[in-house]
Each structure stands twice: as C-alpha cells, then as structure tokens.
Amino acid sequence: EAGVAQSPRYKIIEKRxxxxxxxxxxxxxxxxxxYQQILGxxxxxxxxxxNNGVVDDSQLPKDRFSAERLKGVDSTLKIQPAKLEDSAxxxxxxxxxxxxxxxxYFGEGSWLTVV
Amino acid sequence: xxxxxxxxxxxxVQEAETVTLSCTYDxxxxxxxxxxxxxxxxxxxILVIRQEAYKQQNATENRFSVxxxxxxxxxxxxxxxxxLGDTAMYFCASGGITFGNEKLTFGTGTRLTIxx
Numbered sequence: 001e002a003g004v005a006q007s008p009r010y011k012i013i014e015k016r017x018x019x020x021x022x023x024x025x026x027x028x029x030x031x032x033x034x035y036q037q038i039l040g041x042x043x044x045x046x047x048x049x050x051n052n053g054v055v056d057d058s059q060l061p062k063d064r065f066s067a068e069r070l071k072g073v074d075s076t077l078k079i080q081p082a083k084l085e086d087s088a089x090x091x092x093x094x095x096x097x098x099x100x101x102x103x104x105y106f107g108e109g110s111w112l113t114v115v
Numbered sequence: 116x117x118x119x120x121x122x123x124x125x126x127x128v129q130e131a132e133t134v135t136l137s138c139t140y141d142x143x144x145x146x147x148x149x150x151x152x153x154x155x156x157x158x159x160x161i162l163v164i165r166q167e168a169y170k171q172q173n174a175t176e177n178r179f180s181v182x183x184x185x186x187x188x189x190x191x192x193x194x195x196x197x198x199l200g201d202t203a204m205y206f207c208a209s210g211g212i213t214f215g216n217e218k219l220t221f222g223t224g225t226r227l228t229i230x231x
Contacts, residue, residue: 033218042119042206042221043160055215089158095217104210104219106160 002026004107006092012113018080021110025073025094031055032069033104034077035091043091049075082114117142117209121222128197129230135182136192136225138207146212149183149190150219154204163205166190194227202229 005024013019025032030051035043046065048055051072060067064083069075079086089109095102118141128134140149151163166174166183173181178198182191194201204226208219 031217037158040223042208042223043219044221045218048215048218050214056218091158091160093160102217103162103165109158111158 004092004094004105006090006107006110008110009108010111010113012115013082015084015114016081018078019082019112020079021077021090021092021112023075023077023092023107025075025092026096026105029094029096029105030072031095031097032075033093033095034067034075035093035106037089037091037109038085039088046077046090079112082112084114087112087114117144117147117211117220119207119209119220119222121207121225123225124223125226125228127228127230130199131196133193133195134197134227136194136205136207136227138190138192138222140188140190140207140209142188142209142211144211144213144216148210148212148217149181150208150210151179151181151190151192152206152208152221153201154206154224156203160206164192197229199229199231201227203227 032049034046037043046060047057047067049069067077091109093106095104120139147168149166152160164176178195204224206224207222210219
C-alpha cells in the first residue's frame, strides 16, 4: 500500500515569495491533515479536512496560508507571502475516518526554508 | 483543549539497555487516546504505540510498552533491549475520540540516542 506522498521535499524561497505544497493521501482515506513542525518543536495542526470539507482551521494563519482539497483526494497548501518564521517542515497526514484512535499516517514532509 | 508536556529534551542509553521516556498531558476530553510517535531524521512520523484512556491495561508492542497513570495524567514509554535503530526523536501525543477532536496534539519531543 502506497503511503502519504508529498512534494516538493525541499524548497528554498525568499521572504515575500509564494510556495505551494502538494499532498496525496493514502487511497480511500477521508481525513487529511496539514501540520507545521518548526525546528525543535512538535508538529502543530494547521488544518484538517474531512473529504473536501474543512473540519478545523483554527490555527491556520489565514492572512498568508490557504489550503484546499478539491474532489476530496489531493490537497494543496499555499503560503503567500512567506515570512522568515514560516521556515519549517510541513507534514501531511491522513486517516481512514475522523474517528479517534484510528492510525494517522504521515508523509515524509516538505522542508521549507525562507531566506 | 489539550496540552502535552515532555520534560526530557534529550536522553541517551547504551545498546541493549532499557530506557523510559516521560510524558504528562492535560485534556478536557472525557475519553481520549494517547500515542507515542517516532521521528527519524527523515522526518516521517511513525506510530510506535497507542493507548485508549478507558482501558486500564497498559499497551505493549514487542519491545515497547507504556505506563499509563490516568489519575496522574502520565504516559511514559519504556523501550526494552534498546537497538541502534531506536535512535530518533520521540513525540508523545493525545487525541480525542469524537469527530473533529481526534486531531493530535504533540509534545516538544525527546531526542533519544542509543550508544553502541
């Protein structure tokens, strides 16, 4: 079974530029998460989708971050304009349902450096 | 709201020895799950073990076991017969049961090094 796929794996941009990250969850998984992991910290949830609807985006900085999950499968996370403090690993994860306790599978992450 | 605290930023142990990683948590959920995830340098989070809060029996997965003390809100991970491949960051996390509350809240992690 293929895992959670993310691209690009690495990206370096200048501040005020834009960047987009793509995620393909495990086939059939209805729930998709984007987490931000700053160096030295644990992952922090940015947004949770159930199919193509948003369940929780309370910690998403909506003035610069946006995310969508068209057709309830792939998802894209965009940052525009980027700030230095956005340097982090962006982890995509998925699970089969929104029921608590289900295993949440993570991708290898997209590493962003803003200079 | 949920918070997870890991008070040991780094630990090291000799290969084949036993090591225990500490975690405390706080949650407003009446029922919830607790997890330990391993993150190697590749950054992919890998589930090590999970515990459902209403189950009194501590979870075990091969060399990995937990000590779940619900009243104390403590959830420690014990790794027996440690191996070089256990070297990684370890994150404790909590998640609710109900829809919309199952998202994971992570601690700040413990960097574990197994010394040959």
